[in-house]
Amino acid sequence: MGLREVKRERTRRLIADKAFELFNDNGFGRTTVEQIAAAAEVGPSTLYRYFPTKETLVLEFVEDCLGDAVSWFREQPELELTAGLQAVIERVLEQLETNPGRVRAVFDMAAQTASVSAHLNELIWRFRTDLADELVLRLPADNRAEFTGALAAGIAMNIIETVVRVWVDTPDTTDARSLARQAMSLLRTGGIPLPAATYRVSDNSGYDS
Amino acid sequence: MGLREVKRERTRRLIADKAFELFNDNGFGRTTVEQIAAAAEVGPSTLYRYFPTKETLVLEFVEDCLGDAVSWFREQPELELTAGLQAVIERVLEQLETNPGRVRAVFDMAAQTASVSAHLNELIWRFRTDLADELVLRLPADNRAEFTGALAAGIAMNIIETVVRVWVDTPDTTDARSLARQAMSLLRTGGIPLPAATYRVSDNSGYDS
DNA sequence: CAGCCATATGGTAGTCACTACCAAATTCCT
DNA sequence: AGGAATTTGGTAGTGACTACCATATGGCTG
Structure with missing residues (x-):
């Protein structure tokens, strides 16, 4: 709308870009928030108003990709x-393929910085929960709907996660979406070993099969 | 062996127990490490030697459950x-059913404290990775082994996670292991909607099916 | 038992992420 | 142009966590 929001978006981008630059040059752990603020020519106070934690500076892109997909799905209630x-x-x-370099950098940072990895897993979990909630609404409303929805969402997330981990290592030679389709058909044709209820793990438990 | 290790284990337990007590009484966020150290009658310095972060004080039990299961699996290479x-x-x-109160408390804290949730997801991810590595060793060594192993481990973890989330809410009326078996047979009998490669998400991409 | 070595402990000082708060500057609206 | 709302930067502080060192304690040897 007004000049205010334009300027706000501009400084937001400026901060995020400078942060990313510094992270790539010096590493996540060796970059302080004050340095980022100084590089973006704002006070640390202002930086914290835009990004509540240091990790959000890295992970906003991934968060947006996941969030967009969920809200898109919510708007397609007629879909099988x-x-x-x-x-x-x-x-x-x-969405992730839009910016492979960024995704790769994010995963590199996650691999070597525990707090980034933790925050990334947090995003993944949130996506899974949101997707599960939406699935439950579309499943036949028996007493297993919530359970079924959670499992289905978990499998979908699992495919994404696995595909991305392969893809970030070889972004040039791998097509993420066709890899995902391979995963789907593996699942559907029994190419993945699934746990089977044929083995008793311990006989001294009070549990009866 | 000697008296040294006995004493070390004792103070370790003492610290963890006092911490858990304080967390339950005052909440994770409103308990400082200094308070825990004081309650256990050790210096903060000593506490940090046993527990590298505040979160490990909460999550050690879960970590052990997951870790034990993986190392057990590693010792059963002949298993189908x-x-x-x-x-x-x-x-x-x-293992988790050994101490339902603890598990429940952990999940409660994770629900209301981001850093605990993040660390929990981190543990889950580590379990999944370890399990996947072990599975890859047992799969036919084609170029898809790693991929297949990751997917299978993800599904197993997904079942555990989903079952536990249901179970912690109703620990008295739910049998976690029979719930897990329900999940397994749902998966095997097609009771879970799986993604299918029958829909083109966008036609303007350079991707050909 | 005395003495020595390895290890465990507690304290100090400091870094850094993050919060609460306030005064000054900037933008928007009339 | 003037006042209201919002954005900003600075200050002071909390608390997790680290590096370091002096002291104390348990374990072993002569």
Whole structure:
């Protein structure tokens, strides 16, 4: 709308970009928030108003990709579940493929900085929960709907996560979405070993099968 | 062996117990490390030698449950994959059922404290990675082994996670392991909607199916 | 038992992420 | 142009966590 919001968006971008630059040059752990603020020519106080934690400076892009896919899915209530799940998966991957360098840098930082890894897992968990909630609404409302939805969302997230981990290592030779489709057909054709209820782990427990 | 290790284990337990007590009484965020150290009658310095972060004071139990299950699995190389996966799942749940109050408290803290949730997700991720590595060793060594192993480990972890979340809310009326078996048979019988490669998410991408 | 070595402990000083708060500057609206 | 709302930067502080060192304690040897 007004000049205010434009300027706000501009400084937001400026801070995020300078932060990313410093992280890449010196590493996440060896970059202080004060340095970032100084590089963006704002006070630390202002920086914290835009980004509540240091980790959000790194992970905002991933968060947006996941968030967009979920809200897109919410707006497609007529979609068949299986097709919808595929579409969500592909949508996330499509968004991530927009900026492979960024994704790779994020995963590198996560690999060597515990707090970044933790925050990333947190985002993933949130995506999974949101997706599960939406799935439950579309499942037949029996007493297992919530359970089923959680499992389905977990599998979808699992595919995304696994595909991305492969893809970030070889972004040039790998097509994330076709890899995802391989995962889907592996799942559907029994190419993945699934746990089977054929083994008793301990006989001295009070549990009866 | 000697008196030294006995004493070390004793103070370790003492610190963890006092910490858990304080967390339950005052909440995780409103308990400082100095308070815990004072309650356990040790210096903060000593506390940090035993527990590198405040979160490990909460999550050590869960970490042990997951770690034990993985190392148990590593020692059973002859086990069929499907049976092995089930056994790992049941073993984790069995261990967690040892102390339902603790598990519940951990999940409560995770629900209201971001850093605990993050650290918990971190543990889960580590379990998944370790399990995947072990699975890869047992899969036929084609170029998809790593991929397949990661997906299988993710599904196993997904079952555990989903079951535990249901179980912690109703620990008295729910049997975690039988719930897990329900999840397994749902998966095997197609009771879970899986993503299917039947939908084109966008036609303007350079991707051809 | 005395003495020595390895280890465990507690304290000090400091860094850094993050919060609460306030006064000054900037933008928007009339 | 003037006042209201909002954005900003600075100050002071909390608390997790680290590096370091002097002291104390348990374990072993002569």
